[in-house]
Amino acid sequence: MSVITSRDNPRVRRWRALARDGRDRRKQGRAMIEGENLILAYLQSGRTVENLILSKTGSNRSDFIALAKQSGASPTVVADTVFRSIADANTPAGIAAEIAIPSAAQDLKTVPCCVFLEGVQDAGNVGAILRNAAAFDIRHVVLGKGCADAWSPKVLRAAAGAHFSMAVTEGADLAAAMDAFGGRIACTVPRGGIAVSRADLAGRVGWIFGAEGQGVSEALAARAALKVTVPMPGDAESLNVASAAVILFYEFSKRGARA
Numbered sequence: 001m002s003v004i005t006s007r008d009n010p011r012v013r014r015w016r017a018l019a020r021d022g023r024d025r026r027k028q029g030r031a032m033i034e035g036e037n038l039i040l041a042y043l044q045s046g047r048t049v050e051n052l053i054l055s056k057t058g059s060n061r062s063d064f065i066a067l068a069k070q071s072g073a074s075p076t077v078v079a080d081t082v083f084r085s086i087a088d089a090n091t092p093a094g095i096a097a098e099i100a101i102p103s104a105a106q107d108l109k110t111v112p113c114c115v116f117l118e119g120v121q122d123a124g125n126v127g128a129i130l131r132n133a134a135a136f137d138i139r140h141v142v143l144g145k146g147c148a149d150a151w152s153p154k155v156l157r158a159a160a161g162a163h164f165s166m167a168v169t170e171g172a173d174l175a176a177a178m179d180a181f182g183g184r185i186a187c188t189v190p191r192g193g194i195a196v197s198r199a200d201l202a203g204r205v206g207w208i209f210g211a212e213g214q215g216v217s218e219a220l221a222a223r224a225a226l227k228v229t230v231p232m233p234g235d236a237e238s239l240n241v242a243s244a245a246v247i248l249f250y251e252f253s254k255r256g257a258r259a
Contacts, residue, residue, distance in 0.1 A: 002077070003056055003077045003078065003079055004076065004077070004078040004079065004082055005078075005079045005082065006082070007081075007082055007085045009078075009082075011051075011076070012078065012082055012085065012086060015032060015051075015053065015086045015096075015098060016085055016086050018030055018031060018032045018098065019032040019086055019087070019088050019153055020088075022149040022151075022152060025101065025149070025151050025152075029100060029101050030050065030098055030099065030100060030101060031098075031099055031101050031151040031156070032086070032088075032096055032097070032098055032099075032153060033096065033097050033099055033153075033156055034087055034088065034089055034092060034093065034095070034096045034153060034156075034157070035089070035093045035095065035096075035157070036063065036064065036067060036093060036095055037160070037161065038156060038157070038160075038161055039052075039067060039071070039095060039096075039097050040067065040070075041160075041161030041164050042097070042099055042161070042164050043067075043070060043071055044164075045164035045165060047099070047100075047102070047164070048071065048072065048073070049071050049073050049097040049098065049099055050073075050097070050098040050099060050100060051073065051076060051097065051098040052068055052071055052073040052074075052075040052076065052095070052096075052097050053075065053076050053077075053078060053083065053086065053095070053096045053097065053098070054068070054075045054076070054077050054078070054083075054094060054095055055077075055078060055079070055080045055082075055083035055084075055092070055094035055095075056077060056078070056079050056080050056083075057080050057094055058083070058093065058094025058095050059075070059077045061094070064094065064095045067095065071097070073097075080094075083096070088153035088154065088157075089153070089157070101151055102163075102164075102167075102168075104167065104168060104169045104170065105167075106140055106142070106167045106169055108140065108142075108177065108180045108181040108182075109180060109181070109182055111139070111140045111181070111204075112183075112204050112205075113138045113140070113183075113204065113205055113206070113207070113252065114138075114140040114141070114142060114177075114181050114183075114206045114207075115129065115133050115138060115140070115141045115142070115206070115207050115208075115209070115245075116141075116142050116144070116174055116177065116178060116185075116206060116207065116208040116209070116220075117129065117141070117142070117143045117144060117147050117208075117209055118144045118146075118147075118174055118208060118209070118210045118211060118216055118217060118220055119144065119145075119146040119147060119210060119211035119214065119217075120143075120147050120148065120209060120210070120211055120212065120241060121146065121147065121148055121211060121212065122148060122212055123148040123149075123152055123154035123155045123158065124154065124155075124158045124242075125148075125158075125212065125240065125241050125242045126143070126147060126148045126150060126155050126158070126159075127154065127155040127156065127157065127158020127159040127160075127162075128158050128159075128242035128245075128246075129141075129209065129241070129242050129245045130150070130155070130158075130159040130162040130163065130166065130168070131158065131159045131160050131162045132242060132245050132246040132249055133162065133166070133245070133249060134159075134162035134165050134166055135162075135246075135249070136246075136249040136250065136252065136253040137253065138166075138249060138252075139165065139166050139167060140166065140167050141166055141167070141168050141169070142169045142172045142174065142177045143168070143169065143170045143171070143172065144171070144172055144173075144174040145171050145172075146211070147170070149170070150163070150168050150170050151163070174208075174220055175219070175220065175223065178206060178208070178220070178223055181204070181206045182204070183203065183204030183205060183206050184203060184204065184205055184206070184225045184226055185205075185206045185207075185208055185223055185224040185225055185226070186199070186201070186205050186206065186207050186208070186224060186225075186226040186227075186228050186248075187208050187216050187220075187221050187224035187226070187227055187228070188207075188208075188209060188210075188215075188216070188227075188228055188229070188230070188244055188248065189215070189216075189221075189227050189228070189229055190215070190229065190238040190239075191229055192227070192229065193226075193227035193228045193229035194226065194227065194228055194229065195228075195229060195230075195231050196228050196229065196230055196231075196247065196248055196251045197231075197251065199226060199228050199251070200226070201251060201252050205226075205252060207245070207248060207249075207252075208220060208221075208224065209241050209244070209245055210241070212240075212241060228248065230244055230247050230248070
């Protein structure tokens with residue numbers, strides 16, 4: 001078995017760039033995913049990996065060997081230190097894959113529900129919102145400029161495979177995307193809106209969530225036909241954006257809406 005031992009190997013440098021740099025990801029249309037669960041979720045979506053990478057230690061694991069066989073890819077084995085230079089996780093599992101980023105083309109005119117994100121910069125929040133949306137069968141997400149890179153390793157880990165069952169658009173003109181959607185837009189506000197338990201969520205609804213701290217901009221909030229608030233009896237000023245999102249998606253889902 002041949003093992004790559006140099007961090008300066010051209011393939012290693014390329015994988016490291018894909019893991020670290022959003023510009024490289026956009027230019028090449030490729031991303032890196034880490035860990036058995038993410039790779040399995042990607043394969044179960046019917047896609048094939050471009051390259052499968054194992055650490056030297058990981059190459060001895062029977063579950064990783066079985067996953068490599070399932071992928072149909074001949075794994076590239078690298079020294080453990082080289083693998084750590086590629087991986088983003090603090091304690092990498094020892095398996096990663098290069099994947100093609102799925103096409104972001106979306107026709108929003110007929111989808112029952114869509115999520116719009118404005119300036120949500122925290123990778124954990126973006127990933128959690130994607131995961132929450134997928135959990136409630138919402139399959140379309142549009143990220144405006146200034147959001148965290150949807151295909152960064154941190155967002156991918158937080159989303160736990162949600163990317164592979166959704167259509168995700170990045171860097172969008174949100175006003176134009178909302179117009180293309182054409183349904184009612186619901187905007188979350190910390191206070192003063194309709195309590196979500198009493199809000200009319202019938203029909204096609206697009207949820208817009210804003211940046212941590214600033215919230216949704218006035219220009220986009222003005223496009224919302226519905227201002228919704230999650231009542232909070234405690235002393236907190238506001239909810240984390242991903243926490244608010246999951247409450248709203250649950251309310252939308254339990255009333256029979258489907259995306």
